[in-house]
Amino acid sequence: MAANPHYQEAESQGSVPLAIVTVSDTRTPETDVSGQLIRTLAEAAGHYVVDYRIVKDEPAQVQEALETFAAGAARIIIFNGGTGISQRDRTYDVISKSLEKTLTGFGELFRMLSYEQVGSAAMMSRATAGVYRLKVIISTPGSPNAVRLAMEKLILPEIQHLAWEITR
DSSP, X not given: OTTSHHHHHHHHTOOOEEEEEEEOSSOOTTTOHHHHHHHHHHXXXXXXXXXXXXXXXXXXXXXXXXXXXXXXXXXXXXXXSOOSSSTTOOHHHHHHHHOSEEOHHHHHHHHHHHHHHHGGGGGGOOOEEEEETTEEEEEEOSSHHHHHHIIIIIIHHHHHHHHHXXXX
């Protein structure tokens, strides 16, 4: 894909600053395996984390993290957790209402790839992505396997392209 002029231009922009928000009622910085996995994979790919936060699965806390990080230096904001259908899963509800543009393909591709790993349970994921205030917002499930899948198969292969597209 590097032969594509868009990819060449995107790659010339260099490392992408990103923010990580873990949405969980139980995680701490020491037990946040998925948040740390996002950081590790992003940094191994040459990108850097400018903000990180753990919030409870409360709409006001998710919204406040979105607003704060959208006003910051990150060009990509990755939320993990709270995308299922249980009563406490509210990340999708907050994020989807805020998105100015949606990237429906992200959720579709994530569920397709997830189906190969977990079968029909993939339909319960409300993974989503889009643009909010010139930032790419990505919301993944909170399990380490889901985070790894999203990062390796979808986010990292496109991270520079996504960051470039929203600013051109």
